[in-house]
Every structure is written in structure tokens, then in C-alpha cells.
Amino acid sequence: MNVSTWYAAHFESRLRGRYLSLKHINPLLNSYGNRLEISYPGSSELGKKIPLIKIGQGPKIILAWSQMHGNESTTTKALFDLFRFIDQKDDFQEAIAHFLHTYTLYVLPILNPDGAxxxxxxxxxxxxxxxxAVLQSQAESRVLRELFNEIQPHLCxxxxxxxxxYGLATGKPATISFLAPAADSKRTVTPAREVAMQKIVGLNAFLQPFISHQVGRYDDTFNANCVGDAFQQAGVPTILFEAGHFQNDYEREITRKFIFLAFSKLFGLHGASEIPSDTNQYFTIPENQIIFKDVIIRNVRFNNNANPLDIGIQFSEVLKNEQIDFMPYIDELGNLSNYRGHWEVDGEGCTVLVNSQQNTNVGQQVSIISNKTDDSVLFIPKI
Ligand SMILES: [Zn+2]
Incomplete structure (x- = not known):
């Protein structure tokens, strides 16, 4: 068995989809009993206790935090997949024992529980x-900074x-993007930044067989207000993970697996870990580009418009009954030849109705787009 096949049968199936709050993770943390060391280093602005999980007793201190942005839950799911992996007693015991003796991993799975x-x-x-990061105006910011100061991590x-x-010059979506944040406005490759770059080079090489040409590099403009930049500036190697879109995976259940695999690689759980040495390879990872719409309907006409155009549709994520609804709206009308759609429809020859109307405008919610001539449906929300 390898880690990838282990995952298919053993991932944390109690966490699914995009909506993830303390209500979802606290019962799971409780279910681990004393097998996970859990504490509460502080509270959110609305007084919710922010959980901290500590795993391992090794000399290399790692600090990870997820859902600093409350609606960004994919990496949280992958962290709980990692907890399952570390907790089980059936497979990979040698690698896990090595991990526990090498690392002390501190995890804030939901740093922003109110936003979540x-x-x-x-x-x-x-x-x-x-x-x-500079102002430290919010309780959550101070929880993270005080923990950072207290544990003095070697990697964040x-x-x-x-x-x-986000997509890449490859024309594919950016399923995972990484960044070794800059430590100054000149984007100097400081010793800390170089460590982060080398680890990213290793992760990129590891992920390519799984998501070929779908690993990207995030913009490295320096901003001292960003936490990653601030920690890098303080001399601690810091890696930004951005979990992104995989084909048809709006719930991010597939991307989640690749994040888990990246974690397990980073922590040596796949066995001996080769150390990449060529920092320059970091700059060969393709940069993120804004090239995707969720849906593009191409070459259609509206009643009073003789020129064909493209309709770009985006999904907004709306919390409804404890679930996320993906609500389509018109994002752009015009020539979208510089964009790709995660889903594309060729409407050549069609005169269209949007919600049964002959006109539409940017921002309008979409419930149906049909061909006026024969009433055939070009688009209905299907997620
Ligand atoms: Zn974010």
C-alpha cells in the first residue's frame, strides 16, 4: 500500500464539502480523546475558543494555521486527514514514529471561527x-502572533x-499554488525564503505525477501586513498553500487529497525524503494567472445585437441551510477569447434568452439560459 491508496479508504469522511466551522470539527477533536493534545490559546472576537492541536515531540517545530480566511476550508479537511493518518496503528508505523520523533507540529485548524x-x-x-500582521488589531491575529513568539517555529x-x-499558462486550473512569501520589497532570497523555496520545489516535483501542470506559483509582491510576509521577514521559513480548483471539483474533495499528499510528503511520511537543492527551480513553476470563468457560453446573440459575443458566468458561494449553494451570475459579456471556462458551451447560431428575457446585464443571477429559436437549454445551474 502507498499513502495515496491508504487515503482512498481512510480519509476523514466526517468532514465534507466547503462549509466547515467549529461545530463540525469540535466533535471530531473530542473523539480523539487524549490521543491528540488539544488546548485553547485564545478566543475569537466573538468569544469562540480557538483550538490548537499539538502532535509529536521532535526538535523541529512547525506551526500551521488554516481558515484564517473563514470560507477557505480545503486545507482544514486535509489537516484532519493527516490527523487520521498519524493516529492509525495499522500502516506506515515506521514513518509515523519517525515523524513523531522529528517534528512537533502545532496546528490551528480554524484560526477565524467567526468567519468560518x-x-x-x-x-x-x-x-x-x-x-x-502589523496592526494586530484583532484577537485572532494576536492568538497567532503570541503562539508564533512562544513556540519559535522553524517552519510556518x-x-x-x-x-x-486562477489557472496557469498550461491552460489548466491552478489546483495547488505555493508561495515562498517575500521578506522585503526587493523580494530578496533571504536564507528563510530559500528554505521555503526549496521545500516548494520538492512539493512541486512530488505533485506533478498527480496533477501534472496544475501546480502554480503565487504572486510574491511584498506586503508587510500579510502574515506570511511578516513571518518570513522575521526569519522563519514560511510556505503559503493555496488550495484551488480541480476539474468539476467545486466541493474541493479531490483537491483536498492533493493537499494531504503534500503535507505527508513535507513531513517525510512517504519514506526518505530527498532534499532538493536548486532554488532556481522555484522560478520555473508557472505563475498564477487569472484565465478562468466558471462557465463560458460562446458566440451567442441577443435579440437586438447583431454581433455574437460570449457570456462569462461565475458562481457565488452562498451559505444556505448549513450548506454552500453555488449561485451563477453574469460576470462578463463580450469577447472572452482570452479566458477558458471550467465548463464551456458553444452557442454558435443561437439567439439566447437569459431567465426567459431578451436582455441581461453583468451581475444578474442566472437560473436558465435558453435558445430562443427552439427553446433548447444552453445552461442551467447544475452544481
Ligand atoms: Zn485566503
């Missing part, structure tokens, strides 16, 4: 915690989701 509950990027005060993992709009 409301499915917002920001915290309860509407603050983006990833722009609060800043765990996020990115939108479906």
Missing part, C-alpha cells in the same frame, strides 16, 4: 486577518483556498 461560521473571508469585525504553513479564476 458565517462563511466569510473576514472575521466578525469585517477585518481580513491576512492584512492585520499558511493555509488557504484560492478562487476558481
Amino acid at each position: 461560521e458565517r462563511y466569510t473571508r473576514e472575521n466578525a469585525n469585517g477585518v481580513d486577518l491576512n492584512r492585520d 504553513l499558511n493555509l488557504h483556498d484560492q478562487r476558481t479564476i
